């Protein structure tokens with residue numbers, strides 16, 4: 001080992017006295033610079049005046065300082081004897097062989113700020129934080145080892161240890177964020193997820209429509225990818241799906257995965273529905289919720305409801321109650337109506353109650369076409385009175401006349417309240433088609449909504465009546481009257497559809 | 510409430526009538542509430558009245574600084590291009606909801622840019638790199654990396670790749686796994702699920718038909734398909750019958766059997782039927798065409814001019830495509846193949862100057878140009894003036910504008926029923942009747958079935974038609 005040169009060794013080549021003493025450094029960079037000059041004699045003079053401007057003594061020091069470095073840094077190896085001789089000389093002359101490098105790179109902090117611009121006290125604080133983080137990390141590693149040991153014995157760590165670790169990770173998270181801008185998400189901080197290696201999404205900077213994901217979301221879906229890839233179905237995964245759904249209820253993949261978990265773990269369907277109700281109320285426009293519900297229904301039906309008629313009825317009742325609650329907030333929600341129809345078919349719930357609740361929705365708003373459509377569904381898809389697979393616009397001979405009569409009367413009653421409401425007219429036409437009855441059977445009814453056709457004092461309160469009557473007149477062979485209806489529609493009462501009415505006219509020839 | 514035309518017109522001609530700008534000629538149809546209105550108020554009629562109040566200032570020119578002689582502002586292409594390009598850049602964190610449907614953004618934006626005449630070349634490499642990780646080994650594309658494959662996002666990505674074109678783009682798709690996956694989605698009743706375990710609806714029928722026919726996938730059904738056990742042997746068997754049962758008593762089409770008729774599903778049904786056979790055969794075979802036309806036609810409202818998606822619902826710019834895009838398919842189903850247009854020396858295409866369109870092209874164009882353009886710094890197209898513009902509406906409003914400005918004709922139908930989607934279509938500017946928009950505002954065209962430009966359809970089809978098997 002070479003003898004260490006003492007910093008206090010008397011130098012045979014003292015620096016010129018002209019150099020003024022430095023002011024105390026403010027920043028880390030300034031301090032580095034000062035230290036550099038302190039350990040590199042003559043360097044500042046050399047920078048100022050160049051080699052020729054140095055005094056002979058300075059020239060000697062400067063040259064020696066450069067010459068000794070390769071040996072001091074072990075770039076040149078010497079024999080043992082020469083080596084001893086060398087260090088003797090260095091010590092004797094007080095030559096600067098322990099030189100600091102110039103322009104030391106302190107790196108940057110999380111904001112991209114050069115650490116050399118830190119004030120001295122700022123750096124001190126930062127170093128303290130780093131030391132604290134290191135200490136916490138040691139404890140964290142100990143925790144992992146301890147847990148591993150416990151696991152290998154089939155044991156679990158006491159809750160106290162886990163709670164401490166959680167607390168520790170939160171402290172570490174704060175420090176990491178403060179020091180490096182790293183934001184370890186809540187899952188990375190939760191020892192429960194330690195065994196999962198998240199799969200992050202790595203995209204190039206110029207990917208199309210790249211979304212700047214919020215950190216928590218990016219973390220949660222990274223864990224989601226990992227557990228989906230390993231096909232894990234566990235309570236913690238269920239909680240993870242809930243976390244992702246809360247942040248992005250439109251994430252269809254997480255819903256499909258959630259259903260797999262629910263069925264794999266044989267979780268209570270009623271609990272899941274209960275949870276789903278709250279989600280549905282928070283996200284009225286979301287449709288994945290309703291498909292999930294449909295999957296739950298299928299599952300529940302296969303396992304329980306198909307063999308328990310009473311339970312099925314109860315379930316249908318509670319479901320329709322909840323659906324009604326949602327529909328009262330969003331009366332034309334397509335996916336809710338769609339689920340309602342699925343439910344009725346699946347559970348064979350063609351009840352008078354269902355007809356009554358739909359009727360009250362029609363009465364609340366005669367123009368709620370979704371409610372009219374649902375009525376058509378519950379009346380004409382009921383398997384006890386209809387033919388399976390009969391198309392909606394075709395005659396179904398199985399439907400009893402009494403039902404056709406009832407529905408015609410219902411539509412007519414509603415048409416009278418608002419003759420220009422297309423929903424009720426379409427319903428009337430739909431019923432007639434199902435019943436195999438001609439439009440002419442309602443000709444008299446429709447004729448009350450216009451008068452003096454073609455005359456100066458023509459009055460029309462329903463364009464839909466004129467539309468229907470043009471077909472009735474046509475069927476009755478009165479082409480001229482049929483044409484007149486279409487002409488009046490085209491020119492006066494519904495001219496935005498002129499092209500259509502003219503097409504209908506051309507078909508009359 | 511009975512009202513005579515004369516009474517109404519007197520009321521409307523009063524001094525308080527909303528005035529158009531000096532000299533602009535706007536038909537009164539688009540300036541006043543409809544002639545027949547029921548006295549009975551309900552929630553639906555109230556929101557409808559509010560909507561008319563909302564759009565009238567835009568239709569009558571009050572909200573615009575510059576109008577042409579027909580009272581219509583120009584299409585601000587530059588503004589909308591800027592909006593769309595921004596949507597393809599980095600999206601702020603509030604877009605997290607779009608994470609499962611990001612591939613749609615690619616299609617909406619690229620298609621909109623194409624309609625606006627922009628070059629898509631700069632997006633090819635970026636698109637390819639972006640969609641690669643979204644493809645799953647088990648076939649199909651999800652909404653993003655690590656998401657389950659979904660027919661909607663797969664449709665959007667296949668169309669996007671077709672839009673940018675080129676062998677490298679086409680080769681991104683793994684056809685073998687795509688075929689396997691589609692076999693998993695095919696259901697016993699003939700329809701398609703949107704994802705394995707996902708919902709079955711008419712979007713599935715359309716998206717699957719598009720993907721199968723553009724990629725020239727084999728139709729044989731794998732024996733592990735859920736449909737195979739039910740006796741199906743082809744990906745398309747029973748599909749037409751399944752779509753048929755989506756037509757409702759109203760005449761429109763619903764998402765699946767027994768639900769309410771809805772404009773978007775009408776387009777999906779007609780698109781699907783026009784792929785599995787030529788429209789004059791399959792639409793007539795599987796749809797009650799008179800009821801369908803009647804329902805489609807009643808989607809157009811005055812004074813708004815635009816289309817609504819369902820009976821007694823409000824107009825919305827996106828139905829310009831979902832409903833507006835049905836018309837070329839309906840016309841083809843009515844007229845059948847018409848043969849090629851005669852060349853310059855032959856008979857002129859337009860025998861007469863009378864507009865024989867089944868819907869009001871000018872009504873729709875008015876609604877789009879007056880109400881759907883966001884003329885603020887933001888740009889883009891929207892549902893209605895009170896809504897924000899977005900990529901979805903920009904794509905479909907422009908698509909609707911294109912179908913109103915241009916006329917598609919079925920020239921020749923496929924030689925053989927097995928040649929899926931192999932009909933010959935032709936497009937020409939629609940010139941009959943009065944042209945109310947400036948010629949500069951005429952935009953590009955999209956194929957009536959595939960909703961991307963025709964030459965893009967031809968390119969991807971011819972690339973894959975040379976493939977034997979996988």
Ligand SMILES: [Zn+2]
Pocket residue numbers: 825826827828892902
């Ligand atoms: Zn819309």
